[in-house]
Amino acid sequence: MMVPLSAVVDDHLFRSAKPKLLAGARSVQSAQVRWVHPNEVVQIASLLHGNELLLTTGEAVFHLKPEAQLAYLDSLSERGVAALVLEPLVPETRIPQRFIEHAQQLGLPLYRLEATVPFVELAEKINRRIVSEQASALQQADEISQLLAKHMASAGPNLRQLLEMIEKALGSRAVLEDLGGRMIAESSPAAGAGAAQAEAMEVATDLFVGSDTAARLVLAGSESVSAERLELVAERLGSIVGLAYAQHYRPSAVQVANTSLLQAIVNGAGGHFVADLARQAQIGSDEPVMLLVFQSYDMARIRGSIERQLHQALPSIRTYLESGRLYALLVLAPGDPRGARREAIASLRRCLAGLSVECCAGPVAEGIWRAHWSLAEALVLESFPEFTPDQGRVRDASDYALERLAAKFGHQEDLEHFIAEQVGNLLQHEDQRGSVLLATLLAWLDAGCNTTHAAHQLYLERQTLHKRLARIFALLGGDPREGGRLLQVHLACRLAVGRPRHGRAPRVTT
Template identity: 35%
Template sequence: MLLEDVLKHRTVQAADPLLRAAPDSVPGRQVRWVHSSEVLDIAPLLRGGELLLSGGQALATASDKRQVDYVRELAGRGVAALAIETGPTLPDIPESMLIAAESNGLPLFELRKVAPFVGIMQEINSILVGQSVELLQRGDEISHAMAAELAHGGGLDEVLAVLAGQTGTSVRLVSPAGLTLGSAGADGGGSAGGTGTGGLATASTTAVDVPVRGVLAARLELEAPEGIDPAFVRVAGERSVDILGLALLQRMPPGLKELAGAELMRAVHSGAQPWRLEQLGAAAGFAVDGPVAAVMIRSAASGRLRPALDRILADSVPHAASYADKLELIALAGLPPEGTRAARASLIEVLGNLDVPEGSAIAVGPLGQGVGEAAWSMAEARRTLDLAPRTGRAASGPRQVRDADAFSAERLAAESIDGGARRDFVRRTLGPVLEHDEQRNSQLLHTLTVWLDSGCNTAQAARELHLERQSMYHRLQRIFDLCGGDPRGTGRLAGLHLATRLAPLP
């Protein structure tokens, strides 16, 4: 259901919605579900395509940084739109949230009247369920027609022609290396391209991964002209995957090594036992005792990013395997036994060149000593992505690559130290600084954090904070007065640094 149609529904109109950000992202945007929540950490629980309704209560008491992170996390999760109710609790939507929504392409609506969210969800979601059933039925009909063509001896191009003809799209099946395996146009022709849909310009392109026995064998691309529902095209593409997999299996069955690699990545993703990982790793071509590092990418375009990631890994490390699961794309990089840490650092750098959509996030896990530690490295990469938005620390490279080693203190604390004990430690160590920031709206904690992270290099910290050196000295002196003196050369330095790292954690 189009976002524009959802907004015209009487239950939504009763809330008097006003578009406040990202108007260019509204046309053609699909809504998969309507959900309401006051939980600020809701993004990891969403699948993408939701219209999220918020009453604004939690946002009203959140810090400016948390409000901005909330918007960015939702955009990164592929949420269709965010609608926030304003009123006595939240009189207006903060400007920083509007800027973040605009820059991340997330439509943000203000609901200027009180309307029951339950009623909106019941009405819209019932329509969406009905539409989904209809789309699935149409998709199954197309899949059955493709199966019939395959059963009667049709080749890959003939099967694709059925899909193209019944969806009105131009379709192309591409190998992970970028080679065209087969194609068909909506007019029955054998080509797919930007004007392959009967001479009409392409309005949207849908990509669907086609695995064969768990191994990525191809990517199906469907180019639809103006007027064809992208949701229908996606469902048709997804329902055709099994038939296309059978056609590909007849043409190019995967080898045992590829099958073992796919099974290994599923085991890594699910956190299997080390002995199982070692068994699968050996079959997949990994050195059982060789160093490894996990890579995790969270993106609404995880499936489309997989071929590009595979190419980067092939050029960067001796051996690798990857796996796409919903909004997560994961990979395991086998690193060389000599120069291992340099190879990992180089991998982090080159991953920064991966062209990912706005709102995506990449993390590289810590070094694992053997395939048996692959699941641990992956779990720590995932933990890094969960913790990173709270810390506010910049990532490496233009594409926000997070190095799990740079978050080792936060990872250890989140896993091993009780939340109450963490907060108690921070309060006892940084209490006067935190009170000063809260009462005077100052930035002493941020200043201290940057200074400590720079190795107590005052000149470097001043540059990062865009401060004159004298202003930096004044700030530091104020911090020292509040913390009991200059910590350099004392045993307090380590504790102070740890407290600044733990302060942003919940």
């Protein structure tokens, strides 16, 4: 559940802080607030879900270089933050004009509080309202679900009758559609008191039968009901309506084969068995494929959205849900499978940008019998720390080739000795002084030893980067480009990024 940003701004406690809107006025009326979150962490964006209202003093932000300050705003906007509210510790603090102008360009509402209000009080008050709204919607949905369950127990899974009961309880027209948008069943236009009202919005939730997305429940509501409340109720009702629909649903032979194929790949079935299932799913045993695995804190709610985006971007993709993970199989063009894979990953990064999900993409498998290997290589990515800022929602196995190779070693102690041999003095310096030399070296190596590009990635001046590199080379015993040490130093740095301090083993286990 969310509340409008405009309602938060109109709250008495918020107004008592004398808020001044500095940027993003056009977005205020449409912005919705999921949660009010006080936070001083600059790299907070990756931990957010979207629609948060952030409260901050700005101390950490305004100690950054100007380019990094703008990057901070970019990260919040990309994550879909509702608004940024600044309450400087020192009233005379000046907010940089460039910072304000960039927020305006992004359409990100930016407020400054001119009077002091404890962040905790403001967050508690607004969040209490959000939780109360959510509890009310869930209670209503549970009451309707109980009515539907009792009706199904006595009268059977009559879809139209169930939809009429939903419409009567909510005052919103209820429709069941197949995945192509064709109507399967609808409530009676005269059944609900709100049926004659102008339908101002629609919300939909997916219905699942086993691992298949089988249909969609669509609720059309009037302006008197918030879209967020209607969406939450629809999601809650989806399971009971899906249970009724399952008794009418008959998957095609290819759908059954796809599910069985992916289940066999996930569980590591034998190559001959997998190849036989692939033929039933109309996939040639020698066709190149790639496996992907998707994870989300909210998979149950957004699974349907993920699958819709996937099928729009990659129509031939097959999906399968097991133990909270969504697995996918993509058949690649046989003429240029690696080129097709690169294009698929680019499409995935675009289509998943607005969803709270992480995807790990395995390498090309030269035939369906190697599909489990591709999946295993995708899963091992979860144990590696993220090291590139442009990965987005998709982690590509090709970017972790060295780490995947190192993960084959059976003895963690051997890897620790390898890391110490290559960059031991640098790591000891890091442990003692807490500097940023390891991150600097890795950024420079990942940039192909291009100082200009690395400085841009690190928000540093080139002169500052050259000074750091001189200190790094002294600790390494020389420039790694000389003497043929570049590859092993690069590998050691990659492994050391996820290495716990004080001599514990690096994070490379599968």
